[in-house]
Amino acid sequence: MEYSAEKLHEEKVFKDPVHRYVHVRDRAIWDLIGTKEFQRLRRIKQLGTTYLTFHGAEHSRFNHSLGVYEIVRRIVDNVFAGRPEWHEEERLLSLCAALLHDLGHGPFSHSFEKVFDLDHESFTRMIILGDTEVNAVLTRVAEDFPKKVAEVIAKTYSDKLVVSLISSQIDADRMDYLQRDAFFTGVSYGHFDMERILRVMRPTDDQVVFKHSGMHAVEDYIMSRYQMYWQVYFHPVTRSSEVILTKILHRAKYLYEQNYSFKHKPHHFYSLFEENVTVEDYLKLDEAVFLYYFQIWQEEEDSILKDLSCRFLNRNLFKYVEFDPAKEYKKLARLSVLFEKAGIDPEYYLVVDSSSDLPYDFYRPGEEEERLPIHLLSKNGELRELSRESDIVDAISGKRRTDHKLYFPADFIEKGRGDSAITEIAALLEL
Amino acid sequence: MLKDHAKIIHAIAVSGEVIGRKKLQKMIYIAKKMNFPFQERFQFHFYGPYSEELTLRVEELCNMGFLNEVKEKKGGYCQYRYTLTEAGEEFLGVNSIEMPSLRDCLADINTQSARFLELVSTMLFFDDLPAEEVVEKVQTLKKSQRFTEEEIENAFKYIDSLRGMSRH
Numbered sequence: 001m002e003y004s005a006e007k008l009h010e011e012k013v014f015k016d017p018v019h020r021y022v023h024v025r026d027r028a029i030w031d032l033i034g035t036k037e038f039q040r041l042r043r044i045k046q047l048g049t050t051y052l053t054f055h056g057a058e059h060s061r062f063n064h065s066l067g068v069y070e071i072v073r074r075i076v077d078n079v080f081a082g083r084p085e086w087h088e089e090e091r092l093l094s095l096c097a098a099l100l101h102d103l104g105h106g107p108f109s110h111s112f113e114k115v116f117d118l119d120h121e122s123f124t125r126m127i128i129l130g131d132t133e134v135n136a137v138l139t140r141v142a143e144d145f146p147k148k149v150a151e152v153i154a155k156t157y158s159d160k161l162v163v164s165l166i167s168s169q170i171d172a173d174r175m176d177y178l179q180r181d182a183f184f185t186g187v188s189y190g191h192f193d194m195e196r197i198l199r200v201m202r203p204t205d206d207q208v209v210f211k212h213s214g215m216h217a218v219e220d221y222i223m224s225r226y227q228m229y230w231q232v233y234f235h236p237v238t239r240s241s242e243v244i245l246t247k248i249l250h251r252a253k254y255l256y257e258q259n260y261s262f263k264h265k266p267h268h269f270y271s272l273f274e275e276n277v278t279v280e281d282y283l284k285l286d287e288a289v290f291l292y293y294f295q296i297w298q299e300e301e302d303s304i305l306k307d308l309s310c311r312f313l314n315r316n317l318f319k320y321v322e323f324d325p326a327k328e329y330k331k332l333a334r335l336s337v338l339f340e341k342a343g344i345d346p347e348y349y350l351v352v353d354s355s356s357d358l359p360y361d362f363y364r365p366g367e368e369e370e371r372l373p374i375h376l377l378s379k380n381g382e383l384r385e386l387s388r389e390s391d392i393v394d395a396i397s398g399k400r401r402t403d404h405k406l407y408f409p410a411d412f413i414e415k416g417r418g419d420s421a422i423t424e425i426a427a428l429l430e431l
Numbered sequence: 432m433l434k435d436h437a438k439i440i441h442a443i444a445v446s447g448e449v450i451g452r453k454k455l456q457k458m459i460y461i462a463k464k465m466n467f468p469f470q471e472r473f474q475f476h477f478y479g480p481y482s483e484e485l486t487l488r489v490e491e492l493c494n495m496g497f498l499n500e501v502k503e504k505k506g507g508y509c510q511y512r513y514t515l516t517e518a519g520e521e522f523l524g525v526n527s528i529e530m531p532s533l534r535d536c537l538a539d540i541n542t543q544s545a546r547f548l549e550l551v552s553t554m555l556f557f558d559d560l561p562a563e564e565v566v567e568k569v570q571t572l573k574k575s576q577r578f579t580e581e582e583i584e585n586a587f588k589y590i591d592s593l594r595g596m597s598r599h
Contacts, residue, residue: 014535121474155475155476156475156568323434326496329522329525329526330525333525350432
C-alpha cells in the first residue's frame, strides 16, 4: 500500500480538553507527530508571556497544532467528504498543513521575531523543505509533497479552498486557538458553538462558505474573537512582560555587538546576534533555553541586562499610562531627555507599545484590504457577505480599535524622588 | 521610540505623493526587499505581498493627522492618495530618519504602475526560487492578471536595476 494511503492498524487518540479527543488514523500524520521538530512545539507556549497574567496559560503550540489538525480532520472527513466541490486527493495535504502550520514558531515568538527580524512562516517553510525529520516523512508521501504543504501554509497554493481551511477570517486555526486560549486562561469569553459551525460549512471552488441557517453561530464566533483580543491577547500586563522580554533580547544583542564579556557565553544566541541563523540553530531554540539564560543573566555585571532579567523572572513588571502618540510625542521626547538625565536609559525603560485589532472586515472592490469575507449560502444558492446579513457583525465590521500605552519602571521613579529630573518625570507621567 | 511610524512618514515624504493603497503596500515591500529597514511584516495575499501591519500603521498615521488621505471615486472603485501634512513634517523634525538612498529608490518605484509593482513584488516574494519557478508562480497565482512574457522580463530587469540603486 502507498504510504499516502496507509492507515494505522488501530486508530490512535489523544485526550484533549477542548475537542475531547484528537483522532489519528493516517500513518503519515502519526509519523509527523513523532518527529523531533514537531515535538519541539511542546516547549513553545501558545500564548508566550500571557501566563504572567493568566496563570493557567501554560499550554503549548503542540496542543494547538493537534487541535487545528483535529478540526480540519472533522471538516474534511465528516462535512466535505463526498461533496463534488471537494477534491478528496487534497485530504492528506490539508491535514498535514493544519498540523504543521505553526512549526516554525520560535520561543516567545512575538518579541523574538521583532528583535531578530525573523519570520516564523519562513522558518516553517525551511523546516518543511530542509533536511529534517518532518521533510523525510512528507517526502515519503510524494517527492513534491513537502513543497505543496509549505505552499498551503504560505497561502500560495493554487487550491484556495485548501488554503482557506487554515487561513481565513473563520478557519480551523482561529477556531482552535480561541477555544483553547479561553479554556487555559479560564476566561468566560472565547466560547462558541463550533459543532454547529462545522455542520453548516460548505466547500466552494475558492473558499469555505456557511449555510445561512448557521449565521448566529458565526456571529457568536466573531464576537468571541473580538472579546478575546481585548480581554486576553492585548492585556496591558502581558504587554508589559513582552516589553521587558523584548528589551532583554535587545540588550543581550547590543552587549554582544560591543564585545561584552558574558559570564556565561550565550552560545545559543550567537547566530541570532550575527543574523545568520540556520534551521539547525533555530531548532535548538525553545523557551526552556531562553529562560535558562534569563536565569543566569540575573547575575550579570551589566546592570540593565541583570535588572531586566530579574524583572521578567520575578514578575516585577513595568507600569503603564495611556498614551496618545499624536498629541504626546513631544512629551515623549521630553521624557526621554529626563530619563537620560536621571540615569535611566530610555532605550530600555521608556517604551510605547501599541495594540490593534480589526475583528472582521469585508472586501471592498479595488481596495487593498485583502481579507476574504465570510460568505453565507442561501437556499437558492446565492452567496451573501456576512455583514450585509448580520446587524451585529455589521456594527463591528471594518472598525479597528487601537490602544497605545507608555511603559516605564515606576519603582525607579519612586526610588529617585527628590531628584529634579525625576520630579519632572513624575509630573509628566502624573504619578 | 516612534521610529517605525517615522519611517513610513519619511517614505511618503520622499515619494511626494503616493496614489493607491495597493501601490503604497508594494512600494514599502519592495523597499524592504532592497534592505531598507522597514519593520512591517508581509504575507502573500490576493495582490501579492501585503502587510496588515502597514495598513494599520498608515491608518494610525492618518488618524494622528500626520498623513493626509484623500479618497476619490474612480469608476467602479475608490482610490486613495497619500501626502504628508504639516503636523507630519513637524513630527519628522522631532523623529528624524536616516535612510539616504531611499529617496532615489522610492522616487523611481513611485513612477511605475500599480500593476507592474504587483508583478515586481510578487517576483520578489519568491526570490529564493530559480527564475523559471518564479515565472511559474506568477503564471499560477496571478492567472487573472495575464502578465505577458515581456512584462515579466522587464520586471526581472527592474529588480536588478533597483538592487544597483539601493546599494547603501
